Amino acid sequence: MKHLITLIIFVAIGLMSAQAQWILTSGDVEMSGNTITAYVGTKTDIIIPATINIDGNDVEVKEIGANAFQSKGLTKVVLSDGITTLNGFSFADNEITELTLPTTLATITGGDFNNNKITTLNGAASKGLIYARNSDATVDETTIVSYGGDATTVNFIPDAVTTIGDNAFSHTLVEHFTIGSNVTALGDRSFDECSNLQTISLTNGKLTEIGQYAFHKSLGLNSVEIPSTVTTLGDGVFSYSSLKEATFESGTDIEVLPQLMFENAGSLQQFEVPNSVTKIGNYCFMRSGIEEFTFESSSKVVSIGSHCFQETDLGAISIPASVTTIYSAAFQACENLSYVSFDEGSQISTFGSYLFRDCTINTLVFPETVNVMGTDFFDGAHIENLVFMSNPGSINPNAFRNSNITFVNGMPFDNGLLFLHRDDNGTLDKTRISAYVGSATKINFIPAEVKTISTNAFKDKNISSVSIPASVTTIEDGAFADNTSLSSLEFESGSLLQSIGSNAFENCYFTSLEIPA
Template identity: 25%
Template structure:
């Protein structure tokens, strides 16, 4: 920026006139550059639309100073568009014409050395009145170096316009500006009448301060990042503020913390992002805060508490908070937070990403969803308590690599555990899964090497082959869910080990990886109406043939009506179906060899039965007292004279017909009669 000093007297006079026009008759002090003539930056380096908004700068982006011409291509400049000077990290000084009425989104974002913006008015030729291409800055007490001075008629500041401008120390606003004002912590605010309306509005008489606000004080645009606070205790955000706009306090170097007044309802995206020295945020009593935006408190490594005056040991969110944004508290490595009293329905994606100091989490009763990677890398989180009954979804990688997580109790209502939810939780040992669960995603429990207690619910119908990859599967109880046993392999169970599948109880009779067997030994309750005994059963990831029905297995199941035995059952134990008064249909399988003593005693509704070809023994009282049993078909030719027990057919229906193999008719008549069949019972081939 070329300086000309030859017109000192003339320019000083013009400067005084300009100051008077902008700031009224207030006293002025000579700031750096006052009374000096400056030259515009080459207009050809700018792109300007027909509306006067500069949309691009094509010059050297490492310059320290830029002066935006008042006219470009014959168009009066009215705005600095979105991202025009973004990330010009060497830029320190910018002058803009006082005709500018808008700064676009991220217009100066990332200009980390920018500390001064001056509005100016051009120097006109004294004879022709034509713009000379030179100008004088509009100086006053407020706009010395290190101050962002807004043009007189500026009415719009876009999102993040000064984001990352970490060298800004103050803001200045002209009295005549109808849209913005400032606040200084050490200067009291006053109530002044608003023109002739009779209404009172909050104003700042000096219009220079570290905080840039909307004219009515309800919206906070920016706290100057380089502002040096020398007061005692926490810095108080003005009590008029309702909305902390995005980037409002981003990268502020202020030591200590803030008091957020009760009036604040919305904390915008990146509002307190990367405030390196921030350790405490106090929400005033009666806080109305309901919304906290994305990245609002992210990357604050020293943030720990929300209220030191009450001795609070954690960061406590106000009870009225209903939503927080993605990455809201990400990388807050020392934060201990309480969200349990809020009205949050969603913990969004990455909300507490790598917040290492979280130890215990209690969720609000209103919670419906935990987003993807919400607690990823929270290495000290050891317990999660879901307090409500409204949770429906836990997102991908939500607790991934939470290395010290020990206990998780997932409430009813959750239907899916997404991919990688607990991936790498090496110390997770107790997991309670709800009956509502249907899906366990890929790598959901990958490398969970210390699982000691987990029961897979019966409704799980989708599991990935990698859901439990690298996890300890020995203590995962899959007895309630046959489907999942294809994917989970525990330690081979011991002989005699018992388990329940559905309403039927089993125990291991032979332990083998591929040739194991099990017996059905009982039922879960006595209210069964039908029973279908499977050929095989899965347990702990191993398949076992069901080869026997144990003693008393269905005894006195008085509601049982039908039974079908699986294809591998070889024996029916003593009193297995004793007293099943409503049993009308029994299907015995082809491999059956033994019907035990009293197996079907007092099955008084049973009308017919077929005894398969491989049966070699029918125990005593096997069908004793089956008063309606009228049709018996014996296909076996292998039953010897002493292998039908005493009273096996005693007290069956007197008009019953027993059909036997033709070649065994004579022999079987004798042994069947000796087994209690009445003389009226017909024995035929």
């Protein structure tokens, strides 16, 4: 009798164990075709079967949709043979300790088991590393696609691993990470929103690529050194991070700082560009904490992207001689930017629109090579001293619109007259008007010492009347062309005018005109 009671107890325990692992039915899931799109059940120890009976029909389960079982309090999960695909974060943010994956699984998208407590995988002890699958559903031990363990210090990446896949550690609670000895690539968003990440060691002599947004919103990471072996950085790689220091290992060959690289990295106050870099991408430091920005000697930077330093606390910057182009709004709303200069031998030739929009600058010195200034170049800018070392080849008519500039080349800038031309010795020619960028329609303020009005200086300015001082000897080609409202032109008594260039008054309609003899 005693043996019979013991047998009954064992049977009862076995039944209870079997009943604890719940096989999903149609009432537990939402499906689209052969894909489970959502888990609506309450069981935490589950088996996902190969088929689910829906309205009397056995429907094969082939795929688990993105986020389908995320944050459901699961503790144990068995995926049955027949399931082939997991579509991303499908079982993330649970309490899974035991996991069984099918032999038919051919695709694990990334992050599928992140933020769990896996200690057992397919019946064997596990640290929670989930590997990619080959097309024949065999395990690809070279690529980690998900971390489902609960260790906060990860220093156990196997030597066989060469790739940390997209989203592999994103949203996990990892605090300290050491890269594996043979890892060559960190995938896109591989550590995205790892808010607890404090230290990361990337130097292994083999890492070449860090993907897009790899450390986006890593709010506990204070410093990082990018190994000299890295040649490619993805967009937004450290955006919205808490980095205070970001450096490159000596000997780096990195050529591009990608767009959005440090966007909104509010704690990053200093940065030095390695001399291997040739391009700084759009929005690279936008809204970061940058105050001091320097370039290593012998800089090779050719271009600075649009909105690169927008809304930063940058105080001063010296542009390397190698830079030829700075794109639109690169310094927009840099309210603390007091000084901008260009290194000797500057090759700069082209600037985009809105470059210094809403900036407050004490001194801005443009080199001799400047050829083009875009629309609203100085829009909203407050500049005390603006210096041109030569006459720019092209000044957009609206370049100075809505600007607040005190002096241009040492001359008061209260009427929109620009004196930009210099002689062979570099001395400013204060007798030649280079351009007019004001808004007045009655031009009666040309200084008495002016001798020359340059080509196209007042072209298409909606001018209605002009008074030419007696000192003017030359009016060059197209100087007042296309002012269709210009009806009155007066020459001061005793005029010394000697020549008027071709088309100087083209498309002007005078009611009366008297040219000095």
